[in-house]
Amino acid sequence: MTRLSVNINKIATLRNSRGADMPNVANAAINAEKFGAEGITVHPRPDERHITYQDVEDLSKVVTTEFNIEGYPNKRFMELVLKYKPTQVTLVPDAPDAITSNAGWNTINNKSFLTEIVHELRNAGIRTSIFVDPDTKMVEAAAAIKASRVELYTEPYATNYHQDRDQAIKSYIDAADVAYMNGLAVNAGHDLNLDNLAFFAQNIPNLAEVSIGHALISDAIYLGMELTILKYKECLRH
Numbered sequence: 001m002t003r004l005s006v007n008i009n010k011i012a013t014l015r016n017s018r019g020a021d022m023p024n025v026a027n028a029a030i031n032a033e034k035f036g037a038e039g040i041t042v043h044p045r046p047d048e049r050h051i052t053y054q055d056v057e058d059l060s061k062v063v064t065t066e067f068n069i070e071g072y073p074n075k076r077f078m079e080l081v082l083k084y085k086p087t088q089v090t091l092v093p094d095a096p097d098a099i100t101s102n103a104g105w106n107t108i109n110n111k112s113f114l115t116e117i118v119h120e121l122r123n124a125g126i127r128t129s130i131f132v133d134p135d136t137k138m139v140e141a142a143a144a145i146k147a148s149r150v151e152l153y154t155e156p157y158a159t160n161y162h163q164d165r166d167q168a169i170k171s172y173i174d175a176a177d178v179a180y181m182n183g184l185a186v187n188a189g190h191d192l193n194l195d196n197l198a199f200f201a202q203n204i205p206n207l208a209e210v211s212i213g214h215a216l217i218s219d220a221i222y223l224g225m226e227l228t229i230l231k232y233k234e235c236l237r238h
C-alpha cells in the first residue's frame, strides 16, 4: 500500500505570514498523523521561507510515522539531517532561489557528489531518496549511486494529465520499471492532487510513497484536514 506523506511546508508559510506561532507546525504534524498521514515531509529551504531549521528540531520530537526531510545537500542541510536523523532524506537539486522544485537531479553529471552524500546518509542509518525526472538513464544512475529510492518528479505528469493522461503517465511507468529492475523503491511527488493521484497510483505498481503538500493543504482549507487526508488515502486504494 502506498504511504501518504503529508508535506506541511504550507502550514509554515501561513505561520510565517504573521511572524507568530499560529498555526503551530508541530501540532499540524501531530494532527495530520492522527487523521491518517503515514509520513510527514518538510523541505527546509536555505531562506527558510516556510519550514525553518527550528521546525525540523521541533518535528523530530513529535513525528511518529515516517519523517522525510527534502533539500539540497549543502553543508548546513547535511548538518541538520545528520543531527536529527529522519527516516528518510530526499535529495533535491533546487537552487536557493527556486520558487519551488522544478527538476530532478542529473544523476550522471553529479554521480561523485551524490555518491558521497548518499554514503554519509546511509552510514547514519538514514534512508536515501533521489529526486529525479522520469528518465530511465537518471534512474539507472541513481541506482549506481546506491540510493535506496528515487522520487519521481510528477509536475510534468500533473501538467499534462488533463490533456492526455495515458501519454502523461508513460514515462513514469518506464522509469518505475527500470527502478525496480535496479533494486530501487519508487516514491513520487510534486503537484499531485485529488484529480490526478488515483490514476498515477493505479499505473505505478508497488509505489512506496507519495509526498503531497501544496494541493492537499489547499484542499484542507475547504474540506478540513481530516477529510482531506481521508480523500487522498482513498485515491491510493486501487
Ligand SMILES: CC(=O)[C@@H](O)[C@H](O)COP(=O)(O)O
Binding pocket: 009, 010, 042, 043, 045, 070, 092, 099, 100, 101, 131, 189, 190, 213, 214
Ligand atoms: C521536492 C518537492 O517537490 C517538494 O519539496 C516541493 O518542492 C515543495 O516545495 P515548496 O513547498 O517550497 O514548493
Ligand SMILES: NCC(=O)COP(=O)(O)O
Binding pocket: 007, 041, 070, 151, 188, 189, 190, 191, 192, 211, 212, 213, 214, 215, 216
Ligand atoms: N516531494 C513532493 C512534496 O513533498 C510536495 O510537493 P507538492 O505537493 O507541494 O507539490
